[in-house]
Amino acid sequence: MERRLTPRGKERRRQLLAFATQRFAEHGYHPTSVADIVSGLGVGKGVFYWYFESKEQLMLEVLREAQQSLRRAQQDAIGDEPDPVRRIELGIRASMAWFDRNRSLVNLFQFAASEERFAPAMRRGQEVALADTVRHVKEAVVEGRVRDSDPDLLSHAILGVTGQLARTFIHERNASVDEIADAAVAFCLDGLSGS
């Protein structure tokens, strides 16, 4: 593999990746056959295997791209904000917005995390994204803005809240992102008790 591609080739590859991403996200990995993908693009079956080693490899690439995109969205939102707590908040809001824009990918992430073949890749991706949060949390602890508890645990808790609310209220109920994001932020900062 590792082909040198002409511009036209690169374009085809992008097409395939994009189309497959959409299909995987909307119909699921298993229900989407390679035949679906190529016929959806109106090309021969061989084209797929010219650009990708296997359906599995393609999926891995889809996941990688999506995770990168999510992370970039978070980083873009955070910018160089100096306040670590504010950075956490911005991260949550950015994630929620991304989830909103990429609703169907949430499902795909969930599936991937549950399947032996893709779980490791998901884990790796999450660890990267998590490391950012951990950094903010640690700084906030130093500043005395957050109680001194295992930053890994705290970060995962944040992630859990964000993910669950996104899944439930955005993906499934079509709610307004901002409200949900507000709720997530509030819960993460103050829990049930409120300030």
Add this chain to the structure above:
Amino acid sequence: MERRLTPRGKERRRQLLAFATQRFAEHGYHPTSVADIVSGLGVGKGVFYWYFESKEQLMLEVLREAQQSLRRAQQDAIGDEPDPVRRIELGIRASMAWFDRNRSLVNLFQFAASEERFAPAMRRGQEVALADTVRHVKEAVVEGRVRDSDPDLLSHAILGVTGQLARTFIHERNASVDEIADAAVAFCLDGLSGS
């Protein structure tokens, strides 16, 4: 379908359900074939279709049973505790303990939630379990122990924290349940800020 079963028949059915649950949980739904299930029990393929309409129906039943079991564990733990906040805490701890005892089912839940065919069933099950929490939250709000925010959102947030920590730290890292439960409870009650 809806057969009247002899005691021996009921036993057979239970066996199939139990074995399938284990297989689905450990290897996944797709990788577990009906042939695996019946040959694992040393019976013919006809047996399966005598007791279950299809693989899909079986899965649905597996999911229903598991969700019931989780819910029962929560209710048993809560008993008739009068303090609503304490009830929330007991619920979290009971869930965490159940996740610990049924590690592999967590994966199955995640898969089921991501697959069109099973997502509705998962949703329904979760709604039932969530209704309990919502009740506790509402009471706590009335008592002024929890800030007055959408109880549905709050409950989902709790669920998100619990689920994420369970998945990450129990299922994947083999951590001690109690510590994780403590962390989940603390986060849910006080968020990042601490009391």
Add this chain to the structure above:
Amino acid sequence: MERRLTPRGKERRRQLLAFATQRFAEHGYHPTSVADIVSGLGVGKGVFYWYFESKEQLMLEVLREAQQSLRRAQQDAIGDEPDPVRRIELGIRASMAWFDRNRSLVNLFQFAASEERFAPAMRRGQEVALADTVRHVKEAVVEGRVRDSDPDLLSHAILGVTGQLARTFIHERNASVDEIADAAVAFCLDGLSGS
């Protein structure tokens, strides 16, 4: 695998094996598809995989059976003949007759010997058959009836003569078996020089 088969099942298996043997022998391994085999028997594709693990395993079984059959023919012909030189002769004649009766298998043997996946099996089978010849040769050497040379080499030479004459004159030119067998025996016993 390793199924317990009903009489009907055993019959089917035999059918498949026999039909596949014929096809492989007449058309070759690669040109014969699993689809050819099952459709030739008028059964569904699944039937094949009910009885055999893979096309490759089937081929291995075909080869094993054929080699066994050849060896049995040799042993039957030799019986308990006391004279070792006569035993060699009987072996050659029996082989030649078998090659005649199973012309197309000769080709299959040749193919199998040339293909990495089947060569080891062929080698093992040949070693078994060769051991017999080696025994006769050794005895004949002891009796002074054959010159004292490496029995392994001598045995292979015998095999080479027999095989080549069979391939050329029986398989390809449809010659009379007995004449060819006479020639092979004469050459093996006396070489070019004659007595």
Add this chain to the structure above:
Amino acid sequence: MERRLTPRGKERRRQLLAFATQRFAEHGYHPTSVADIVSGLGVGKGVFYWYFESKEQLMLEVLREAQQSLRRAQQDAIGDEPDPVRRIELGIRASMAWFDRNRSLVNLFQFAASEERFAPAMRRGQEVALADTVRHVKEAVVEGRVRDSDPDLLSHAILGVTGQLARTFIHERNASVDEIADAAVAFCLDGLSGS
């Protein structure tokens, strides 16, 4: 086809032929794809079909070249030796040496002989090489040095011994060529009986 090639074109063609020969010999005809061949040479797929009509034609050419090379080796070794028996011996030794130098081609020959598409070509090639031996044998018969039997049969027997010993002891066991050649010569001249 039948292109007029520039010197550079001829060189390309030779390269392709040489590389394909090596691949076919080492990995087999079927397992070697056209893509393997061209990518092994770092050229595009079009190149292949510029110089060769098809994979099959290429194989045919590979076989022809190899058979020619073998025959040339035999003729070179024989030179103008007047003694026909000696010529036979020299032919055997030359063949054995060639088989040693081109071990992997032996397999390819065997495969080709077993495949309908290539068998005729193999046969034709062998007939040519055999005609030489037949000539020597006939002369030897006239001189009374070899018993008066069908020269065709005798020649094939010689070829059978040589081929089998080469395949077994050189190709598979890495034995010394000279010893094997000695054994082949001795067997051909005197059979089992010895002089």
Add this chain to the structure above:
DNA sequence: GATGAATGAGTCTTCATTCAT
């Protein structure tokens, strides 16, 4: 001359489901 791209029929294999016994 040469390249990368595209084709599509064909390969082996899997598996939920049905059925005769």
Add this chain to the structure above:
DNA sequence: CATGAATGAAGACTCATTCAT
């Protein structure tokens, strides 16, 4: 009730060959 047998659509993947550029 239960079994082993059978079905056949569907799946992922391969590869010789052709073609536009």
